[in-house]
Every structure is written in structure tokens, then in C-alpha cells.
Amino acid sequence: MTTTSMPGPxxxxxxxxxxxxxxxxxxxxxxxxxxxxxIMVVALCAAPLFADGYTVxxxxxxxxxxxxxxxLNLLTGFNGQFSLGHSAFFAVGAYSTAIMMEMLGxxxxxxxxxAAAICFLSGFLFGLPAxxxxxxxxxxxxxxxxxxxxxxxxxxxxDIGDGEHILSIAAITGGVQGxxxxxxxxxxxxNSIWLAATGDDLSVDRWKYMFxxxxxxxxxxxxxxLVHSRTxxxxxxxxxxxxxxxxxxxxxxxxxxxxxxxxxxxxxxAGSLFAIMDEYLAPESFTFAEAIKxxxxxxxxxIASLFGALFGGWxxxxxxxxxxxxxxxxxxxxxxxxxxxxxxxGLFLIFxxxxxxxxxxxxxxxxxxxxxxxx
Amino acid sequence: MDLFIEQTVSGIASGxxxxxxxxxxxxxxxxxxHFNFAQGEMAMFSTYIAWWMIDPTAGxxxxxxxxxxxxxxxxxxxGAAIERIVFAPIANAPxxxxxxxxxxxxxxxxxxxxxLFDFTPKxxxxxxTHDPLIEGIVSYHRAGMVLVTLVMLALIYVFFRxxxxxxxxxxxxxxxxxxxxxxxxxxxxxxxxxxxxxxVGAVAGMLIAPITFLTPDMMLGTLLYGFAGAVVGGxxxxxGAVVGGFLVGIVENLMGTFVVGSQLKLTVALxxxxxxxxxxxxxxxxxxxxxxx
Numbered sequence: 175m176t177t178t179s180m181p182g183p184x185x186x187x188x189x190x191x192x193x194x195x196x197x198x199x200x201x202x203x204x205x206x207x208x209x210x211x212x213i214m215v216v217a218l219c220a221a222p223l224f225a226d227g228y229t230v231x232x233x234x235x236x237x238x239x240x241x242x243x244x245x246l247n248l249l250t251g252f253n254g255q256f257s258l259g260h261s262a263f264f265a266v267g268a269y270s271t272a273i274m275m276e277m278l279g280x281x282x283x284x285x286x287x288x289a290a291a292i293c294f295l296s297g298f299l300f301g302l303p304a305x306x307x308x309x310x311x312x313x314x315x316x317x318x319x320x321x322x323x324x325x326x327x328x329x330x331x332x333d334i335g336d337g338e339h340i341l342s343i344a345a346i347t348g349g350v351q352g353x354x355x356x357x358x359x360x361x362x363x364x365n366s367i368w369l370a371a372t373g374d375d376l377s378v379d380r381w382k383y384m385f386x387x388x389x390x391x392x393x394x395x396x397x398x399x400l401v402h403s404r405t406x407x408x409x410x411x412x413x414x415x416x417x418x419x420x421x422x423x424x425x426x427x428x429x430x431x432x433x434x435x436x437x438x439x440x441x442x443x444a445g446s447l448f449a450i451m452d453e454y455l456a457p458e459s460f461t462f463a464e465a466i467k468x469x470x471x472x473x474x475x476x477i478a479s480l481f482g483a484l485f486g487g488w489x490x491x492x493x494x495x496x497x498x499x500x501x502x503x504x505x506x507x508x509x510x511x512x513x514x515x516x517x518x519x520g521l522f523l524i525f526x527x528x529x530x531x532x533x534x535x536x537x538x539x540x541x542x543x544x545x546x547x548x549x
Numbered sequence: 550m551d552l553f554i555e556q557t558v559s560g561i562a563s564g565x566x567x568x569x570x571x572x573x574x575x576x577x578x579x580x581x582x583h584f585n586f587a588q589g590e591m592a593m594f595s596t597y598i599a600w601w602m603i604d605p606t607a608g609x610x611x612x613x614x615x616x617x618x619x620x621x622x623x624x625x626x627x628g629a630a631i632e633r634i635v636f637a638p639i640a641n642a643p644x645x646x647x648x649x650x651x652x653x654x655x656x657x658x659x660x661x662x663x664x665l666f667d668f669t670p671k672x673x674x675x676x677x678t679h680d681p682l683i684e685g686i687v688s689y690h691r692a693g694m695v696l697v698t699l700v701m702l703a704l705i706y707v708f709f710r711x712x713x714x715x716x717x718x719x720x721x722x723x724x725x726x727x728x729x730x731x732x733x734x735x736x737x738x739x740x741x742x743x744x745x746x747x748x749v750g751a752v753a754g755m756l757i758a759p760i761t762f763l764t765p766d767m768m769l770g771t772l773l774y775g776f777a778g779a780v781v782g783g784x785x786x787x788x789g790a791v792v793g794g795f796l797v798g799i800v801e802n803l804m805g806t807f808v809v810g811s812q813l814k815l816t817v818a819l820x821x822x823x824x825x826x827x828x829x830x831x832x833x834x835x836x837x838x839x840x841x842x
Contacts, residue, residue, distance in 0.1 A: 256648060258586070303827050309644045311826055314584055314776060318819040321773050325815045332810065462769065466656055473649055513664025520657030527639065527646050527653075 206542070211481065219387060227379045231451075232491065234383040237390040238447045240487030243471035244397055244480065245440030251478030252401060253433040254413030256309060259316030260468050262323040263438035265460035267293050267445025269327070272353050272455050273346055282358045282450050286389060289446045290439050297438020301431040320465040327457035352456030355449060358382060386447050393443060397480055400436070409433055441468070463516075470519045474526050476535025485534045493518050556802045558683075562691035564798020565698040569753035570775025571782060571790035571797075572705070573746040578784050579722045580742035581636070583647050587654035588750055589772030591631075593765060594658045595624040595751035596758045597666050600673055613676050617755060621748045628747025629740040636743075637736060662765040673758035694756045701752060702791055705745075709787070718742055770815055774801065777818040780825050783835020793833065797821065 221233050242264055249255050270289035274280045300319070304312050328349050331342030347353060360368075360381035368376035400406050411419040412426050412433075420426050449455055467490045475486025497514035530537050570588065577585040585591075599620035601608035611619070631654070639646050677693035709715040720728040721738035729735050753775075754768065761767045774797050782793025797818070804817050831837045 250645065256645065258648075258652070303823060306830075307826055310582075310584060310648070311830075313586075313648050314780070315819075315823050315826065317586060318773055318776070318815075318822045321769055322815040322819040325812060329812050329816075330810075466652055469649065469652055470656075477645070513660040513662075513668075516656040516660025517664060520653040520655075520660070523649050523653035523656070524635065527642070527649050531646070 207481070214481070214484070215391065221383075227377060230377075230379045230383045234379075234386045234447075234451055236484075236488045236491055237383075237386050238444050238451060238487070239467070239471060239490055240484045241390050241393055241447065242441045242444035242468050243475065243486040243490075244394065244483040245437045245442075245444065246468045246472045247475075247477055247479065247483050248397060248400070248440060249433055249437035250472060251476075252406065252413060253409045253430065253437075255304070255430060255434065256313040257316040257434075257437070258313050258462075258465050258469065259319035259323075260438070260441045261460045261462065261464035262316075262319045263293050263297055263441045264445040264448070264464060264468075265323055265327060265457075266296050266438075267442030268449040268455050268460070269347050269353075269445075270442070271446040271449045272348075272355055275355055276353070277346070282356070283385065286443060286446050290443050293442025293445075294435040294439040297442075298431050298435030300438070301434025304434060305427055305430055316465075317462075320462045324457040324461050327460065347457070348455070350457065352454055355453045355455070357453055358385065358450055360384075382451050386451065389443065389447060393440060394480065397440070401480065405429075466516075466519065470523055472533075474522055474533055476533030476537075478532065479535035482533050482535030489522075489534075490519075493522075552806065553803070556806045557799055558687050559691070560799035560802030561795055562687055562694055562798070563802065564778075564795035565691075565695040566753055566757045566771060566794075567774040567778040567797050568791040568794025569698055569701070569749055569756070570772060571778030571794040572702070572787055573749040573753070574775055574779040575782075575784055575787050575790040576742055576746040576749065578779070579787075580718075580739055581640075581647075583644075583651070584776065585746070586648070586651040586772075587658060588746070589768030589775070590655050590658035590662075591624070591628065591747055592750035592754035593763075593768040594662050595620055595627075595747065596673065596754035596763060596767075597662050598623055599751070599755050600671060600758070600763055601666070603674060613674060617676075620755065621751050624751035625744040625748040627744075628750075629744035631747075632740045632743035637739075659765050668765060670762040670764045673755070673763045675759035679759070690759055697752065697756060698791075701749065705749070705787065714741070770818075773815060773818045773822075774798070777821045777825075779832075780822050781832055783832025785836045786832070786834040789832055789834030 221230070225233065242260070245263070246257060246260050249257055267289050270292045271282070271285040274285040274288060275282055304315060307315055326343060327347050329343040330349065331339030331345070344350075357378060358381065359378060360376045364381070365376045368374070368380075401409075408419065408424045408429055411422065411424060412429055416426055448459075471483065471486030471490045473486075474489050475484070476482030494515045497518060501514060526533055532539070570592070573588055573592075574584060577583065577588070599616050602611045602616035602619060603613060604610065609616075635650060635654070636647075639650065675690045675693070677689040679688050679690050681687070682689050682692045709719055717728070717733045718738045718741055720731075721733050721735040722742070725735045728738075753771075757771060758767065761771075775794065778794030778797040779790045780793070781796055782789030782791065784790075800821070801814055801817055805811050805814050809817060825832060
């Protein structure tokens with residue numbers, strides 16, 4: 175029997191057991207998940223070969239958001255800490271890349287690793303005081319962080335008289351004007367291979383997509399290994415019962431700070447990819463609305479799941495299109511289609527909390543379990 | 550020195566708004582042990598309802614005073630309904646579910662306002678006029694804000710201290726099980742608490758809208774100050790929340806004028822929240838809550 179941890183009527187986000195051994199036709203689910211993963215990876219790799227420029231760009235965005243959502247999932251779903259302020263780390267990653275490219279003249283692809291390190295460090299440092307803030311208070315502190323971020327990015331420094339300013343953040347972030355980045359052209363050798371294979375030049379959009387895919391695949395692989403390692407089990411133990419985790423000798427302080435750092439790193443790398451993909455950054459891209467998107471993606475996809483993040487990333491990007499579509503078909507009634515997006519996000523959040531507390535990933539798991547029970 | 554006094558007075562005026570919101574935050578926190586992250590957006594939406602009632606072309610064209618009280622009534626009912634419909638079914642759910650639903654409400658109200666009333670900033674009328682009361686320091690409207698806030702506080706104090714319903718609400722929040730045993734309908738008290746908080750928020754929204762203009766995002770920063778006020782004053786003390794709100798208003802203005810400039814005001818709120826939570830989590834007037842493990 176495999177009916178041990180069916181979700182009750184009450185949402186139980188944090189009770190999903192990733193080691194749950196469900197069998198489908200005699201195959202253990204982790205293996206099945208692995209097979210699904212590979213099918214998905216192959217399909218994603220194949221997408222840019224057939225799609226037009228805009229669709230490729232959209233797919234790249236989906237991957238990028240999936241990575242940002244994954245960061246939040248690692249923190250909330252696997253470690254039980256909350257953050258409403260991940261838009262701030264998204265901004266740190268994006269601006270790190272932009273600043274390294276502009277001021278240090280580094281090529282775009284070399285900025286990912288240092289940007290990840292910077293984000294890890296800033297997340298770790300923010301996580302240190304956050305250790306003393308349990309659940310709700312951490313949500314409050316990160317909420318404040320998210321709201322203060324756009325203003326901080328525009329900060330023009332302290333006035334020390336004579337029109338002189340010190341400690342200006344706008345001087346390196348470009349302030350309200352934003353910051354343009356160089357276009358990431360595909361490497362010559364790849365272009366020649368592509369030209370030989372398809373008879374066309376490899377477009378920048380396609381190359382951006384490939385680059386994003388490589389980075390995101392590596393990050394997902396890392397997250398998979400992290401979650402299924404000793405460290406990952408320690409994180410889950412802290413989520414499920416901090417007291418017993420401590421009793422078993424887990425240094426909860428270090429692990430929680432590190433979890434915050436890793437989470438910030440994932441979302442920050444997504445920010446770097448965002449900067450590379452859009453070639454332009456402005457403080458208004460990093461508002462609280464962005465943090466809401468990550469939360470929506472995480473919850474709707476399944477907060478305690480890795481692959482749920484992919485669905486979540488797709489979901490948050492697809493809903494605005496859906497809202498536009500609805501608006502154009504109901505044009506007589508609707509004047510402000512932008513308003514619809516947030517409305518649908520909100521309704522889906524509530525729907526998820528009530529009906530499928532483990533998100534899309536949990537739903538898939540339940541369906542698989544049903545099939546497995548019948549078989 | 551003149552500048553110092555000016556900024557302090559002007560800080561008290563904006564502090565009145567933060568005090569209102571902080572009070573609403575504390576009322577919800579007392580009742581259900583959660584922050585309502587959607588408090589500001591609910592207040593913003595209430596203000597839009599008031600605007601719609603007043604506006605002669607797009608809405609009903611009611612006189613301000615009628616719209617003011619009608620809006621408070623609608624907000625009260627709306628707040629109570631949200632508790633009944635959305636929160637009562639998940640009362641025992643984990644913290645994360647609650648935070649998600651708050652964020653969902655945030656998103657819904659924010660976009661619903663833009664959706665129904667569009668995103669262009671709207672002027673919101675004040676019954677007090679914007680003429681200066683003391684030249685260069687404080688206008689009639691800002692003085693009126695402080696006055697309305699103080700009157701509302703007095704009413705709330707009397708309500709919680711001397712009326713049976715108010716006492717029952719406090720009992721339901723402090724000891725739900727014992728309250729149930731003496732025949733208090735705890736669920737109903739929760740709804741009432743939500744209704745009151747929504748009404749207080751509506752007043753805050755209608756007071757601040759003449760200064761900031763009415764837009765769907767007008768309450769985001771203000772709510773942060775409201776939270777800061779609640780945290781500084783102590784989350785377990787309505788009186789503390791009000792004092793905290795005024796303090797935050799003064800600190801914000803003085804810091805803005807003398808130390809950080811107008812560009813880092815939200816960061817001041819962020820730092821205040823984190824420092825108080827770390828150094829004195831109970832706030833200035835709060836009671837230290839001992840958690841059993």
C-alpha cells in the first residue's frame with residue numbers, strides 16, 4: 175500500500191516526503207522522475223531548433239524564471255524558511271553581471287560564477303540575522319527588503335555639499351536611466367557548425383537560449399544532488415522539526431544561513447541570465463511584483479519540488495499572455511488588461527492553497543500514485 | 550533648529566497615517582498571529598470605492614462625508630467577509646499557506662483596482678483644504694489627519710475597554726479556548742476584528758490619498774512604514790503601535806532631512822524593522838511572548 179502520505183484536507187506544503195517510494199509499473203518514482211527529466215531536457219534542447227525567434231526567447235525566459243523559482247523552492251520547500259524578498263537577490267545577480275561586463279570588461283559568460291558567489295554571500299549575510307527571525311518575521315523582513323530594493327538601486331549617494339555625492343549606488347547601477355549591456359554574440363565555431371547544419375547563421379536569440387539552457391541544466395543538476403545528499407536531508411530535517419534536527423547534531427544556524435545563501439545564489443544566477451537575455455536593466459524590473467511572481471511560480475508548481483519550478487516558470491510567463499488574450503476577446507468590457515494578470519495570479523494562488531497544496535508537481539505525483547495503485 | 554521643528558511637525562503629520570496602518574496591522578496580528586501583507590492594498594481599494602462614490606462623472610457623486618462613512622461601512626463588511634470566506638477554512642493551516650493567501654489578496658486587490666479604475670493617478674478630495682495652517686510647516690489637511698487619527702484611536706480605545714463586544718474580542722484573541730467556554734463566538738470575533746482592521750485601513754487610505762494621489766501602488770511604501778510602526782511600538786500593544794507609527798513618521802522625516810536624503814526613506818524603514826526585530830523583538834511597549842517547545 176502506498177497511501178501513507180496522501181494530503182489531508184488541510185494544506186500541508188511542508189509535509190511532502192521527497193523520499194516517498196511510489197512505484198509505477200514496478201519502477202520507483204525517483205527513477206521515473208529521472209526518465210521524465212531526460213525527456214524534458216531533450217525536448218527543451220530541441221525546441222529552439224524548430225521555433226521562431228520570439229518563441230525561442232520566450233522559452234529562454236521560462237528557463238530563467240524556473241531557475242529563480244527553484245531558488246525559492248530550495249529555501250521554502252526544502253528548508254521551511256520564507257522569503258518575499260527574492261526580487262532583491264534577482265537584482266543583485268543581474269547588476270553584478272551588468273557591472274562586471276561594463277566596468278571590468280568581462281565577457282558575459284565569465285560573469286555567471288562571480289555573480290553566483292556575490293549572491294551567495296549576500297544571501298548568507300542576510301540569512302545570518304534572519305536566523306533569529308522565525309517564519310512570519312522573516313517574511314516581514316524580506317518583504318521590507320523587496321520594497322526597498324528599487325529605491326536603493328536608484329540611490330544617488332549622500333550629499334556632502336558642493337554638489338558632491340559619496341557612496342552613490344546609481345553611479346554603478348545607472349540609476350533611473352537603467353543600464354544597457356553588450357549583445358552576447360554566439361561563438362564563431364558554434365556558428366560555423368550551425369551554418370553547416372542548417373544553412374542559416376545562428377541567431378543571437380537562439381544562442382541566448384542555448385546558453386541559458388546550459389546554465390539552468392547545470393544548476394538543476396546541482397539542486398538535485400544537493401537535495402538528495404546528506405546536506406539536503408539535513409535541510410529537510412530542519413524544515414520538519416528544527417528541535418530534533420538540532421538534537422541529532424545538525425548545526426541549524428549554519429545550515430539555515432547556508433540555505434538562504436544557496437537560495438539567493440540560484441535566484442541571483444537567474445538574474446544574471448535575465449541581464450544577458452534582455453541586454454537592459456532598470457530598477458523597475460526588481461519590484462515587489464517580481465518577488466510575487468517567484469512565489470506564484472513556486473506555489474503553483476509545487477514548492478517542495480524541483481521540477482515544479484519548471485512548470486512554475488512557464489506559468490508565471492504564460493499568464494500575462496493569457497490575460498491579454500482574454501482582454502482582446504472581451505475587449506468591450508475590459509480596458510486595462512494589465513490588471514487581469516495579477517488577478518489571475520492571485521486566484522490561482524488561493525486555488526492552489528485550497529485544492530492542490532503541493533502544486534502541479536504534487537498533482538502529478540497523486541495521479542502517478544493512482545495509476546500505480548491500479549496497476 | 551527651525552528646520553528641525555518643521556520636520557518634526559511634518560513627521561507627526563505623516564506619522565498619523567503610519568499610526569492608522571500600524572493599528573490595523575496590530576489588530577489583525579492580535580487576532581490571528583499573522584501580518585496582513587494585503588492590509589495596504591485593502592486600504593487602497595477602499596479608497597477607490599470612496600473615490601467612485603464621490604466622483605460625479607464616473608461614479609455616484611455623493612457628498613464627501615456620506616461617502617466617507619459609506620466607505621468605512623463597505624470596508625468593514627468586506628473585511629469581515631474576507632475572513633469568513635477566505636481565511637476561516639484555512640484557520641489551522643501552516644504559516645506558509647496564510648502568507649500565500651495574503652500575497653494572493655495583495656495581488657488581487659492591486660490589479661483589481663487598476664483593472665476597474667485604470668492606472669492613471671487620480672486626485673482625491675479632502676474636506677480640510679490644502680491651505681497652510683502654519684505657513685510652510687503644516688496644512689489644514691495634515692492637521693486634520695492627526696485629528697482624525699486621534700479621534701479614531703479614542704473610539705477604538707473606548708470600544709475595546711468599555712463595550713461587551715470589545716471585551717469579548719480581546720478575550721477571543723488572548724485565550725480562544727477559554728473564550729469559547731464562556732460562550733463567546735470566537736469565529737465571529739475574528740470576522741469582527743478583520744472588519745474593524747479593514748475600516749481603520751480605509752480611513753488611513755482616505756486620509757493619505759489627497760497627499761499621494763490615488764494609484765494602485767500608493768500604499769506599498771506606506772504599509773512598510775505601518776509595519777515598521779507596529780514593530781517599533783510592539784506587536785502586542787495597540788497603544789504601542791500608534792506611538793510607533795508617530796515615531797516612525799518623525800524618524801523618517803528627520804533622517805530624510807538630515808542624514809540619508811529623500812531617496813533612502815524606504816531603506817530606513819527596512820533597517821528599523823530588522824534592527825528592532827533583532828534587538829528588541831517585543832518592541833517598545835509590547836509584552837515578551839514566551840514560546841513553549
